[in-house]
Each structure stands twice: as structure tokens, then as C-alpha cells.
Amino acid sequence: MITSFDDLLPLLPLLIATATAVIAMVTVGIRRNYLLTAAIVIIGLILTSFVAAVMMPYTNQQITPLLIVDQYSLFFVVVCCIAATFVAILSFPYFFSLDDEREEYYLMLTVAVIGAIVMVSSNHFISALLGLETLSMSLYGMVAYPLHSKESAKYPLEASVKYLVLSGVATGFIVFGMSLIYAQTGSLAFSDLTSDAAQMNSLGENYTVVALLMIVAGMAFKLSLAPFHVWTPDVYEGSPLPATTFLATVGKAAMFVVLLRFVTISNALEFESVVTVFSLIAVASILAGNLLALLQDNIKRILAYSSIAHMGYLLIAIIAGQGTISNEAITYYLLAYVIMTLGAFAITSVVSSSEKEFDSIMDYTGLFWRNPWLSASFIAMLLSLAGIPLTVGFIGKFYIFMSGVESGLWGLLIALVIGSGIGLYYYLRIVYRMLLPVEEGLKYRIAGIESITAYGVISILVFLLLLFGIYPAPLMSLIESVSSVI
Amino acid sequence: MLDLIWLLPTFPLLGFLSLVLTSGNLPKKAVAVIGAGSIGMSFLVAAIIAAQFIASGDDYFVIEVWTWMSVGEFSPGFAFYLDGLSLVMMLIISGVGFLIHLYSTGFMLDDPSYSRFFSYMNLFVASMLMLVLADNLVLLYLGWEGVGLCSYLLIGFWYENPANGYAARKAFITTRVGDTSMAIGLFLLFTQLGTLNIQDMLHAAETQWPVGSGLAVAASLLLLGGAVGKSAQLPLQTWLPDAMAGPTPISALIHAATMVTAGVYLIARTHILFELAPNVQLLVAWIGLITLLMAGFTAMTQHDIKRILAYSTVSQIGYMFLGLGVGAYSASVFHLMTHAFFKALLFLGAGTVILSLHHEHDIFKMGGKRKQLPIAFASFLIGSLALAAFPFTSGYFSKDEILIGALEMDGPGIWLWAGGVLGAFFTGIYSFRLVFVVFFGESKAHHDEKEVAGFSMATPLIILMVLALFGGLISIPVDSVFNHGGEHEEHHISALMHGIMIVVPLLGIGVSYLFYMSKTFSIENLMSSSLAKSLHKFWFSGWGMDALYQFLFVNPFLFLARINKNDLIDSFYSGIVALTRTANGLVARAQTGQLRWYVMTVIGGVVLIVCLGVLL
Amino acid sequence: MASIPVEHGLILAALLFALGLIGVLTRRNIVFVLMSLEVMLNASGLAFIVAASRWGHAEGQVMFLMILTLAAAEVAVGLGLIIQMYRRFHTVDINVLSQMKG
């Protein structure tokens, strides 16, 4: 129950985000102006992240049973909001010439961020569900956003329908699983499922395991872990690039935080069969993701498949949950994943627009000689995804390895090695394309006045990628302190 | 002056370097001066050193120029060791070497690669001197490999013809087999005795190993492997006849006078080791004997003037091995020296013949060249007499000593002696077969050619003729090397035996005369039977050894190389790649794009993990 | 008061859930698919109500309300998509939505 100003204060980021949504909505209602809406949203999101960052050291408070505002959630509020800001900035040139009403997109984006903020702060079924669905609901809209446009290149409708139906099924599983757990524990908050109180119903372990796994299955779907990954490439490909970016970064990160909190609080790893299933899922995701990407020619699909594999890597750290650094590993890797995925998509989206997306690797032939800067950024992102030193992706992978070693997950580490080995192939394929001699003139514009900010975003991301890859110590100590609260 | 012994290999080395660095830009006259002059300087120094050494009366003299490498206990140096044996060797090498260089200045005059020729020759002499002067086995190995390399380079000197290249490679690789054996022997010696300094090593072996001990046998066998490779003895003798592909002075210098005797030198140098392994030493004798007989047979069947000489070289080195095997070391070294004289003479004579007759090698296309090629005739006559051990020529003394050594040996000595005498009979036949066929009888072709023999070519021939005739009178100062301890034994050989040894070569010459000069007997008759034909063919091919090795080693190697050109292991990795691709195909088939199938996989996945969760 | 075994209520929910699944899996008409999804969500809601009454809580009913909200929103968006799909393809067959694959 919110009784005082003290209870409200920790909600400030959420409130600012909501206010942003409201202001944006009202502004659209009064007068449609693309630039204005975008500006409002971007400023609102920056403000949100700024406030969250300022609050981070001081705040650790449960607000009503629904939300926990601690350093960890605030850290991810910052991550999600900054990522969303970047997406918003990238969206601006992308949708600039869309022959449709463009302002609602920003509205959806803001609402989706609210969903993400709720998710990262939730330790309760209701808030988790509401946050998740708020995010998904906006994403349905964002994925299908350009469907009225005549020149819309891809298949936003198909992507959106697929996402909606499959996501609905997954939500069904999550909700049903929650109801089973609620029937067992009588509590809607995340709670320890191994405690005596939880087990007193003489339901046996299997009941708990089934309930847990149904929830996990639903979450795994949202994280596109194998065998629930089939939707990923189609949705990534069909969506407009900024929406894909958002889905791949904020959507995944927020969901993973929920999974982490859920697994940690419920002590799910105490059940051996759950650990086994997690391990199988991890191995399957790593192999399936990397194998699927192997001969793929579409960059969005490659990144989709690679995200499957990356989620598999992250799951290793979840499984290593008993260790001391697995939470840090997850946090660092998630951050790394957000940075590099955002970067990779940012570059594809800079050359694309809502009329024409350049997402085949053939389109990037010889980019290195045309625009070395852009292409070098892309190579950096890809190498980071592949986990090569000097990049944040390497430190992330280092963390995962460390947590795996600490918990002795040799089988999973071998899968990780094999997966990364396969992964190199398709990342390098793209790199190699860019290094080939220039063919006919470029099909796309690589610089426009409206893209200046997008280039700014890319530079910031490259900077972060290298900074966190070469001098990760400050970030590590921050993450060490925020992860300790979980 | 003894301190300057390092100058010996240095002069030729400088000659080599200056010729290489100028890379063929010098005029031929300058090349000749540098090429032959450097060896001449060496010889001069060698002669002075020899005189001083003998005058000093010391047993040996050592000087280390610098430490080559020092790793733990292993510290071979660039150190030279001079005693009677190396003294003889260095004199032969620099002396005969100088004569052959001098001859070459004329012989090679028309060759466009004049400078290259002399650079290799100089390098050879430098290496060979290094070999014989080395005070440790590693340095000896340096020279050993160096002469092998020069041999390779010079056999393949006329590189346009692939056959020459083949012969060169064959020579190098065959000897390398022996070298490898020797290298392993070095490892063994160092591991067991802790040093590779020859004298220390021998001393240590003497004190540590009892006679007949396994280690001594192993070590001496491994060294023997090196020696038979270099000296073209069984079973590694096949390369030498092919090595005749090089220019004739090469054959004279490397494949007759010096390099091929390196094996003899090695065994003589390390004879203490061999004495510790009497069985191996006996094996040396038998190898020598069998080789000399086999080569003798083969020499009688050849047509190529140089190949006949090559087989005779193999055969003569067989004598030296025989001598080493029976303990007549100084006899062997003595034969080594005389052989150097008369075989160099024969080869250089053959060179004159070949050059005069426009590179004609087949003796049956010559005939009656006595008048046309007088100097060559004289060389051949004297050389062949010495070769056939005609009484009181140089070859007679040395061969006699070896045979006497064999006779003095207990046990199988008499058999070895008998074999050696039989070999001498063959020697008589094939050496004079050559003389009779080439210089007597009717002239069959090449009627008009004049003998090519300028001053530079004639002088060495004449000097060598003298040496071949009277070289047997030289006494070599090797007693201190071989007779450690015991007094020199007097020969107690019956007159009958002496008689046999004198008569048998003459008989050989006589037989040869009957067949090839007076035609009393006809070769054609002899060859009419099929057995004789196949025997002839068998001997002609060098007892089928080439074919055997081709079958045993070369073909399997080529076969293996051919079938595995693309690296089997690489296919393993290609297999992994193919597997990955197949896996990709399999998983990609799940991405149908059909929504209902997607739902199916999702629900199937839930069913799967729920079942797994319950069952596990 | 009468007493109903909890498992019966939950099994009823599970049955309805399974039926919903079958519906999603088998129907090609997208409207049916959406209806089946509603069945599934409704089944989950039922499960919450059953669990709530097992504990005598009101919280389960709050959750039910949230599911209701969620279902409503999903239907709204879903139907919006169906309209667009029909406009474009003049069919409600979901198999037309399979242009992306591989």
C-alpha cells in the first residue's frame, strides 16, 4: 500500500516514463508532429534513466507487494531506458518518410518501456505478468507498425500475427504455471518453492517441477530459447528494424531479469530435474542458434539466430547460479548483449528506412572501402558478438566461462566452445563480405542529415563496446555491487 | 705456424665466398685464379704445416678457434686436431684437390657456369678439410654434410637435364640415410659418454665399455651406417655410379679421391670404438669384401667409361673397408692415398677422352685412340696398372698390405684374403678391358678429333702419373695413430702367398687381353647362353639393387605421398564442416514459416520439458 | 458447507487449457485460433479462482481480473490484425502468413 511520499519516490522513474507517455499522447492529440513527439519521448526516456541512475545508490525498497525497487532493478531501468532512447533515436530516420501516421510509434515505444521497467522491478506474479504483457502488447503494434504503408518492404503483418499467437500461447503457459504455484503456496509473490511451507501440501516435487517448467517454458519462449525459438527469425525479419532492435535488446533483457529473479527467489535450481532441463535447453539453444545462422544470408535472421545462441550462453550462468559470480556474469553479459546487438542493428538500420531495408549480407559487399567508419563499427559489433577481445562481448563471455568453471559445468562449457566456434563462421562471413572489393555503386545512402543522431548513437555504442572491453574495472565494480542485492 | 691450421679450410671458403658474392661477374681468368689459387694456397699451408708437424715429432696438435655452442655439458668447438691421419688426409685433399682444380680450369673453360663450378668446388674442399681436421664429431659432421651438399650440387651441376638432378638427389638422399644413422650414433655417444670430442670420447669408451658391449656395438654400427653411406658400400652403394652425371673433374675429386673415402677416414678415426665391437669390425670387412666383389662383377659389364671407373671406385673402397675390418688401418689409409692418385688420374684421363670426343661415354664407340689421344692413353695405362696392382706400382703396395693384413687375421682371414685376391683378378680384367677397348683395336668413330689437353690439363695428369707409379714408396706417418701400445708386427707371409698376390692381377690382365685384344676368346660366344645373358643383365644393373630399392622404399613413399596429397587429417576437418552443414540443413527445415507448425514446436517443447522434468 | 476437491477444479482448468491448445494447434482459421487462445487464458483464470478459493484468498481473483484485462487487450490487438489480414489477403487462413522461412 502506498501510504507516503517515501513510497512514491522510488517509483519516480516509472512515473516519469508514464508521464512521458501521457504527455506524448496528449501532444499527439493536440497536434501531430513527428519531431516533437520523438523529442518528448527521447527527453522523457533520458530523464528516466538519469533519475534512475541518480537514485541507484540510495534505493532499496519494496513498494507494495508488487514492485521491488533496488539497485539491480534500477540498473536495468537505466539500461533499458538508454537502450530505448537509442532505439528511439534510430527510429527517427527510419520512419521519417513513412506514409502513415508516425507518432503512435513513439507512444508504443514509451509504453513498452514502462512494461520493461515494471518487469525488471517485479518480484510478484501480477506485476511480472502485467509488465510482460504491456511490453508485448506494445510490441505487437510496433512489429506491425508499417503495415499500412504501401512500400513497406517486409512482412510486418505476418510477423505480428505470428508473434501474437505464439506469444499468447506462451503467456497461457506462464499464467497456468503461476496458477499451479499459487495453488501450492497461496502466495502470488515469487517465493521459495523448496521451503517447508511450500512443500507441506504433500504434493511432491513433481508438482512443483511441472509448474515451474511451465512458467520457464513461457519465459524461454519470450527469450527465444530452443526449442521455443522458431518464431524468432520470422519476427525479427518481418518487423521494422527499430522494432526488431527493441525486441532483441530491451525485450530480452527485461525478460531475463524476471527469469533471474524468479529462479533465484524460488530456488528452482534445487530441483535436479530443473537443472537438467535448463542444461538441455542451454545446449539446444547454443547449437540450434549457431547452426541455424550458419548459412543464412539475411542479417536480421542471422542476428535472430545468434540471439538464440546468446540466450543459451546466458542460461549457462543461470544454471551456475550457486556460484558467487553468476549474477554478475548474467548482468555483465546482458549489458554486453544489449550494447552489441543494439550496435549491430543500429548499423543495419542506419542504411535502411521503412521503405527499403537492406538486410541481406550481399548488400554490404565492399562497405569497408566505401565507409570504413561505419563498417569498422559493424565489424567491432560482430567481433564482440563472437566474443573476441578488446570488445565487451569478450569480457561477457569471460564472465560466463568463469561462472561455468566455478560451478564445474564442463559439458555446457564445451557446448559454449563449440557454439562459439560455429558462430565465428557466420560472423566472419559478414565481415568478409564487407571486406570484398566494391562492386557496383552502393544501393543505399550512407549519410543523411536526419541520420546524424543515429551516427552519434553508433559512435557511443562503439565507444562503450571498447571501453567496457578494454577497461571494464569500473563497470565491474558497479555490477558487483548491484548484483549483490539479488 | 701450426696455429694457422685454420687457414686450411679458410682459403677455399674465402674462394667460395668471393665467387658467390661476385655471382658470375668475374672474368674466367680471375675465376680460375681464385678457384684454383685458393686450393693451391691451402696446399702450400698444408705442406708447411706437415713439415713442421713431422719435424716437431708430436703425436698430435689441437687448437680451438672458438666454441661453437655450449649447452650444459655439450660444448663442441670449432677446433682442429692434427695427427698423422689427418695430416695425410689434408695433404691428399689439398694436393690432389689442387691438381684437379688446375685441370678443371682447362676442362670447364667452355662452360657458361664457370664461376659457379669453382665456387662449389672450393666449398667442397673447405668442407672436406673441415671433416678431416675436426677434433669433435659435431664439427666432423659439419664437414660430412658439407661435402654431401657439394656433391649434390656438383652432380647436378648441369641442371637442365632432369636425369642429372635425379642422380644428384639420389646421391644426397642415399648418403643422408647414412648421415642420419651417424647422427643418431652421435646422440648415443654423447648420451652415454658425455662428450663428442673424438679423443675424449674414444678414451671414455675404452675405459667404460668392455669389449663387445651392446653400447659399443650399437654406436659402432650407427657410425658404420654413416660410413657406408658416404663411401658407397653395401647396402648404400647405389648412388655412386649415377653420380657420374657430374662433370668429370668432380668425379675425380669427390667421387674417387676424397669424399667417398670419408667413410674410411671415419672408421679409421674411431677405430678404437670398432675394436670394442669386434663383430662390427668383422662386419666392416665382410661389407668391404662383398662390395668389392659385386662392384667388380658389375664393372666388367659396363659400357660407360665413367661408370666403369665408378664401380671400380666402389670396389677399391671395398678393399679399404676390408683393410679396416681386419685391423690393417694404415694399409687402408695407404690404399686410400694411392687410390686417390691413380683414380684421380684415371678420371682425369677419362675426362680428357670424353672432352676430346665431344662427350662420348660409350667405350665401344671408341677404339684405337692410342695415337689420337696420347696423354690420355698414358694416363690410362699407368692408372690401370696401378689400379690392377701391377707389381711395384703404387696400387700394388697398398693392396698388398691390405691383403696381408687379412691373411694375418685369425679365423675368417683366409677367406677374406681369398676374396680380396679374387677381386684383384676382376680388377685386372675390367681395368684393362677399358684400356684395350678404348685405346687399341680399330677406331670405330670420332676419327678426326684432336686431343684437348692444354697446359693446365696436362700438368696435373703428368704429376698424377708420377704419383700413381711411385706413390707406393711414400711412407705415411700414421703409426702413432693406430699403433697405440703394441709394437709394429713384422709380416710373416709365405712366398707362395706373395706369388699369388702378384700373379693373380696379371692373370686378370691376361684374360682381358685374350678377350679384348687378341680376340682369342669371343665375348659373343660367352654371351650366347641365356644364363650368361641374364647374369650379364643382372650384373650390369648393379645386382638389381636399384630396382630393389625402388620397389622397397621409393615406390611406397611415392605411393603414400600420392594418395595422401590432400592430407587425410584435413579431410577429418572437412568432415566436421560437412557435418555442421548437414546439421544446419536439418535444423533449418524446422523453420517452415508455418504458424501452426511453430505452435506445434512450442507446445511440443513444453510437453517435452515437462515430461523430462517429471521423469528425470 | 459443501467441499469440492481442489484437484477437481484444477483438473477442470487443465482440461479446458488442453482443449484450448488443441484448438490453437488444429485450426487454420485465425479467428478460431484467437478464440482458442481465449479458452486457454480463461482456463488459467479458472485455475486462479480455484486456487484462490482453496486458500480463501481474494488475491487469486485480482489475478483473474488482470488476466481478463490481458485477454481483452490481446483480443483487441488480435482482431485488429485479423482485419488487416483479411483486407490484404481476403482470407482468414493463417497459412498465407508463411512468406518468411529458412
Add this chain to the structure above:
Amino acid sequence: MILAVLISVLFVGGVLAWLSENLDPSFPKVVALTTMLISVAIMLTLLGESDSEWVASLNAQWIPRFGISFHLAADGLSTLLILLTGFLGVIAIGAAWDEINDRSGFFYFNLLWTLAGVVGVFTALDLFLFFFFWEVMLIPMYFMIAIWGHENKNYAAMKFFIFTQVTGMLMLISILMLAYFHYIQFGWLSFDYFDLLNVSTSGTVSMWMMLGFFAAFATKLPSMPFHSWLPDAHSQAPTAGSVILAGVLLKTGAYGLIRFAVPLFPEASMQFAPVAMTLAVLSILYCAKVAFAQTDIKRLIAYTSVSHMGFVMLGIYAWNEQALQGAVMTMLAHGLSAAALFMLAGGLQHRIHTRDMTHMGGFWAKVPRMSFAVLFFSIAALGMPGLGNFVGEFLALLGAFQASIPLTVAAAFGLIFASVYSLWVIQKVFHGEYRNSDFDDSHLSDLSRREMVYVASMMFGLVWMGMYPQSFLDMSEATIQGLLTATESITSMAQN
């Protein structure tokens, strides 16, 4: 501090070379050469200091969370290899001087960055840092092959990268395990070499950890059965790339074995030594045989490299003074001879646009100086005494003989095979009759003056190594003695 400066000079020089291309296309090579010469000058300052102890040590905190520090230092062995790197760096720039005209800025950038990574590898004393440099040198090398390579460059570059990267990850796992053991035994995390040396490991675990390191190093070395990336990489790489690859990059594997794999896990290494030595012997013989069958000249040389590096591994796992010194000498000598051969083969390819030996023959008449150079380095490669390779291989075999007689005897057969393939190259390319029906010989010219300088300097190096190897042996002696002393108790235990 010197080392940090050295590495930074290379990094910065690389960037400058790239940027300078915008000013004038001919600038990059000048900038690169200048950078390289400055680096060599810096390297030479190490010489004065290095006798036995670690010099130029720099130890700064980097990632305190994991006890990772930026720890660089050089001892005799490192200094030797750094000098080799510097020397071959200059040579490589020379090799590229005429060959690379296209986008040369980026080329020299990659070249210098690879060298920076290599220097880092040779000097890093923190295992994380080591791994970091280990990977850093891959990427520019990948670019070099992928951009300036020949017809099959994509495949070759990819193969190179994947092989080294995958095994590198295995090594990373081992490093982490070791660090974790340190944590368990001492209570704090550390990746420092000297800290990790104190970790006592035993049994199966230590064997697995050792194998992780071994996999990475054996791939880089390369040894059977991890060698198959090398022929492709070499044959496709541009000349300078081959020079660096053969001359320096392979040596990092051997260096890793000497510095890390064995000292960190002496017990496991001793147990594993027979296997490793067998692999080494197999490499020597098998690859020599495969080399003989090749018709692509660069591929052939590549296989010979594998064969020669087998001697290095043999020497390392024999683990006694002669063997180790032999391994080090072989590394140095092979660095020069293989680099030279690749440079000459590259030059040949540049002139006649083919590497297929079946099209060649009789070049001696056309290009005598080049032929002589190839002859010289082939002879060196086959282990001619008086040249560096002999000293290395002889010492390695001599040492190995004390460890295992049968394997050494088998390895010695490699000497025969070496002569078989070396002479085969000479025969195919330079001897025989000249015929130019198969290629365009209009550019077939003899070595230029500049090339002569490079070739001569390498010849001089080999002769120096062959005639007076003591100057090199002395430098590495202290290191080797130190390693032997450190592992003495364990090795002697294993032998009893």
C-alpha cells in the same frame, strides 16, 4: 615501461599508417617502416638489460575484480623472440613494399597490430593479458589473409581464425580453472603468472587443464593433428602475412608451451610428454611426407614448417637443457628460414602469378640470384650444419635422445625426408629445362637490390646462428635454467 611503450608504438604506428593513406598512398609503408625501425631500436635497448632476471617489468592493476593486472616483463627468452619479431617485422614490410599497392594503409595497420599482439604475447605475465594478446593478434592477421590473400582467401582466413579461436577458448577455460584453483587455495583470485605457478594441482584435473593449454599451443605451433589450418593460411596469405605467420606467429605456440603449459603443470606435462613427443614425431614425418606431394609451392613450404616445428615440440617435451635450447634455436632459425622461403615464394608468385610447381622449371638460368637464395634457405631448412637450423635440430634431437630413444630415432628420419622435399623443390622450380608455355614470364626478373638486402640479412642471420649460436644460447640460458630448476623436483620424481 619499455615494453608498454614498445607495444603502444606499434599500435599507434598502425593507426598512423592507416590514417596517412589519406594524405598519399605511398605514405603508409614509410610510416610502417619508420614505426618498425623505432620499435627495433626500442627492442635493442632491452638487450643491454637482459641477462638473467626479468627486465622492463610493468605491473599495473587492470581488472581488480578478478585479480587481473597489466603485467609485462621480458627475460632472455622473451627478448630473443621479441628481437626476432622486430627483425621479421622489418622484413615483412619489405616483402609488402611492392606487392601491396591496394589499400596499403589498412594493410600496414594490420601488420603492425599483429606484431603488437605478438610482442604482447611474448611479454605478458598475466594469463588474462596473455590470452588477450593471443586473440588480439588473430584479428589483424585474419584481415590480412581475407583482404590481400589469393584465390581461396575466405576459406583460409576463416579456417585460421576458427582453429585458433576454438582452441583458444579451451585455453581460456584452463586459465580460468587455474585461477579458480588459486582462489580456492589462497583465497583470492589472481591471473598473475607467478601466483599461478604456486598453485598445486594434480591428477586428472591438472591433466585436463594442461590439455587446454596444449590444444591452443599445439594448434598455433602447429602440431599434428591440429595443423590443417596452416597450409591453407600460408598458401593464401600475402607474402608479408606468410612471413609473419611462419616467422613469428607459430613461435608464440612454442613460447606458450615453454612458458606456460609445462611450468604450470609440470606433473601432468611429464605424464603427457610421451604423447606430445609422439605427436611431434608424427608431425615431423607425416607433414614431411605430405609436403613432398604438394604442387603448390607455398603449401609445400607450409607443410615443411609443420614438420620443422615438430622438432620444437619434441625438444620442449624432452625438457632438458639441450632439448630446450634446441627448441629455442629451431624457433629462431626456422623463423628466418621459413620466412625467407615464403618471401621468395611470394616474390615468385608475384612475378609469374602462379604457385603451381608443375608449371615451373629451369628458373636457375633466368633468376640465378633468386635460385641461389632459395637453394640456400632450402639447404638451411634441411638442416645443413653451419646454418642455424642445424644447431636447433641437432640440439633438440640430442636432448630428446636422452628422453626417448625410439622417438628420437624416428624423428631423425625427418632429416632424410627434409632433404627429399627440399631438393624436390629445387629440382622442380630451378633445375630442369626452362619452359614458359604455362605462364606469362614477362615479369620474371631476378631479385631486386632491395630484396637482396633482405635476403642477405636473413642469410647472415642464419650463418650467425649456425656458426656462433652462443650469442643466442647465452640469452635464453638463464630462462631455461630457471624453468628446469623450478620443475626439477617434479621431473626427477616422475623419472623415478
Add this chain to the structure above:
Amino acid sequence: MIILFYLAGAVALISTVAVILQSNIVHALIYLILSLLAVAVVFYTLGAPFAAVLEAIVYAGAIMVLFLFVIMMLNLGKFSVDQEKSWTSGRVMLVPAIMSAILLAQLINVLRNYEHSIDVVEVGVLEVSALLFGPYVLAVELASILLLAGLVSAYHLAKK
């Protein structure tokens, strides 16, 4: 009450089966409404009258009417009934049925042990409201955001 629970449950099941088997979409919708109403009765028997009322009004009422509107808009006639029949054959049903059956079997398997009877206590609108406007007030607000998201998305997607 108990009988009513089972009766309503049976009705809900049967009508749901009808929904998934029906070819005529309007009929299916009406079965669905019937099913929802039956579930509403179940809610009531379990002592949740507020939920029952909402189920009837919002679910069976509002949402289903939304469906009906759309079906009318799409104007799916006789043709679609035949099409539906051809789409739903026994073969298509088989695998899904088996999979669902396995899942169901698992659920029943684990639920079997749940030996607890509900003592039905009525938890009415008061208690629920107290929660909604007490500790769960944020949930209400968030639900509004969720609806906002749905609203905006649906608005954008469904417009002409």
C-alpha cells in the same frame, strides 16, 4: 453447490469441445459464450461471485461481442463453413490431440496428489476491492497502462 460445480464444469467442457470442433464460426462463438457462462457458474460455486459476474459481463459479454463484430465485418458465409470443414480433418487433429493428452496426463498425474478440499468461503466484491485499492493499487494502474498499450496498438492496426 457441489452438483452445480460438476454440472457447470461438464457444460463448460462440452461446449469448449464444440468450439474447437465447430465449422460454423458463429455457432462456435455461441458455444464459447456458453462455455464462459458455465465457467462463470463454476466461479460462483467456488465462492467468487465478483469474478463470476465479471466473467459473464466482460468475457462473455464484451469480448465475445467484439469477436462477433469482427466476424460480421469479415462476412464469413457458407463458403467459409465448407472451407472450415475441409481444414479440420481427423488427421490434423491427431498429433495435437496426442500432445495435449500427454500434457494433460502429466498435469493430472501431478494434481492427483492434491488431497485437499475447498471449504467454500465466499470472497466477495468487498474483499477483492479492498485488495485492489489497497496493496494492489499499482496493479490497477498498470492494467490501465496495459489497456493503453492495447488501445494504441489496436487503434493503429485496425484503422483504415
